[in-house]
Amino acid sequence: MNDWQRKSPVDWETYVNKMVKVAAIEKHEYEGWVLTVDPVSASIVLATFLENEKVSISVVLGHAVQKVEILKEGDDEMKQRLSYIFAPEESKAYSPEELEKRKNNLKTWLETNHIPVTEQGESGRTLCVAGVLTIDPPYGPEECSSSNEIILSRVQGLIQGYLEKQQ
Amino acid sequence: VLRLPRGPEGCSRGFSPTSPRFQALLGGDAVTTAAAQGARAALRQRYLRGLAAARGRPTRFCLRAGVRVDAVFGAADVDAVAFQVDALQTPLGVQAAALLRCADVLAYSFLL
Numbered sequence: 040m041n042d043w044q045r046k047s048p049v050d051w052e053t054y055v056n057k058m059v060k061v062a063a064i065e066k067h068e069y070e071g072w073v074l075t076v077d078p079v080s081a082s083i084v085l086a087t088f089l090e091n092e093k094v095s096i097s098v099v100l101g102h103a104v105q106k107v108e109i110l111k112e113g114d115d116e117m118k119q120r121l122s123y124i125f126a127p128e129e130s131k132a133y134s135p136e137e138l139e140k141r142k143n144n145l146k147t148w149l150e151t152n153h154i155p156v157t158e159q160g161e162s163g164r165t166l167c168v169a170g171v172l173t174i175d176p177p178y179g180p181e182e183c184s185s186s187n188e189i190i191l192s193r194v195q196g197l198i199q200g201y202l203e204k205q206q
Numbered sequence: 207v208l209r210l211p212r213g214p215e216g217c218s219r220g221f222s223p224t225s226p227r228f229q230a231l232l233g234g235d236a237v238t239t240a241a242a243q244g245a246r247a248a249l250r251q252r253y254l255r256g257l258a259a260a261r262g263r264p265t266r267f268c269l270r271a272g273v274r275v276d277a278v279f280g281a282a283d284v285d286a287v288a289f290q291v292d293a294l295q296t297p298l299g300v301q302a303a304a305l306l307r308c309a310d311v312l313a314y315s316f317l318l
Contacts, residue, residue: 048245055249063312067268075252078245080286080308084256089317096256097315100308101286124318125255 043104044081051076054083056118058111061085063103071097072113072121083107086124094124131177138176142166145178148201168194257282265291265316267306277304279316289314 054073061069061083071085074096081101086094113121133141142158146166149156159165159173166174172185172194179202180195260279267275267289277291286308294301 048242048249051249052245065270065272065312067312069313074256075249077253077286078249079284082253082286084253094318095315096260096318097313098256099313100311102309103312125252125259 041102041104043107044101046081048078051078051081054107054109056113056121057109058113059083059085060108060110061099061104062106062108063099064105065103067099067103069097069099070110071095072117074121074124077101086121096124133177138164138178141178142176144205145174145198145201152197154197174198259318260316263316263318265314267291267314268312269306269310270312275306277306279314282308 055075056073058072059070063069069083069085071087074084074086076083081104083099083101083104085097085099087097089095142164146156146158149166149168155169157167157170159167164176166178168174169190171187172183172190174194175182175184178198180199183191183195183198185191185194261281263279265277265279267277269275275295277294280290280292280303282289288305288307289311291304291306292302294304294306
């Protein structure tokens with residue numbers, strides 16, 4: 040483990056949204072805006088904006104990092120631009136009533152299929168399935184979160200099938 | 207005999223007790239660990255979205271000793287042991303599917 044890998048997540052976070060120069064082993068060098076640092080492998084994800092509106096993403100693996108030098112701070116505009124790069128696609132905008140209806144329909148359907156579901160969070164906007172999986176608005180397969188990948192994939196499949204039948 | 211999926215490095219099937227994640231799990235004082243965990247979660251989420259964005263894209267991998275290979279990004283595993291790629295171009299031809307060890311990869315890049 041090198042010094043970079045030993046840093047704390049709070050430390051790594053200080054590099055996000057900054058333009059850096061990464062010196063890697065075997066004399067490689069990479070420059071770009073830091074999108075994130077993977078806490079598991081300490082890999083640095085860099086973005087470079089090309090002329091043709093494309094973005095080049097480079098990931099330098101943590102074990103190969105020798106030195107990271109901060110060159111520039113990103114301003115608010117750059118921070119926003121960077122946050123949009125991997126942002127999940129904008130889904131259709133639903134009104135609060137539509138979201139409430141979607142939530143209740145899904146909740147009822149899950150209960151009919153004997154799947155325990157409760158409402159959680161402020162104003163009960165999040166559905167909690169069997170205490171291990173949460174579903175945020177707008178209640179599609181993409182909005183499911185769980186630390187158990189098997190349950191996650193099963194429930195995503197169920198919701199996908201349910202939504203398809205609704206069409 | 208190749209047994210997949212591979213466990214984490216080493217003979218044990220559990221995660222490494224010396225890894226920063228496990229050390230954090232053992233706890234330190236509540237205040238710093240909450241901040242560290244919050245940072246860890248945010249960083250990891252962005253990284254995972256990055257991996258999702260890479261999927262299916264032609265990617266250039268820089269390996270050790272100046273070796274560069276092109277392939278289509280498939281997936282990464284949870285412990286950062288290997289990358290799965292499709293259509294790996296090698297001097298011996300194109301491999302339909304392959305695993306690249308993370309320890310051999312120095313960096314990789316793709317266009318969005």
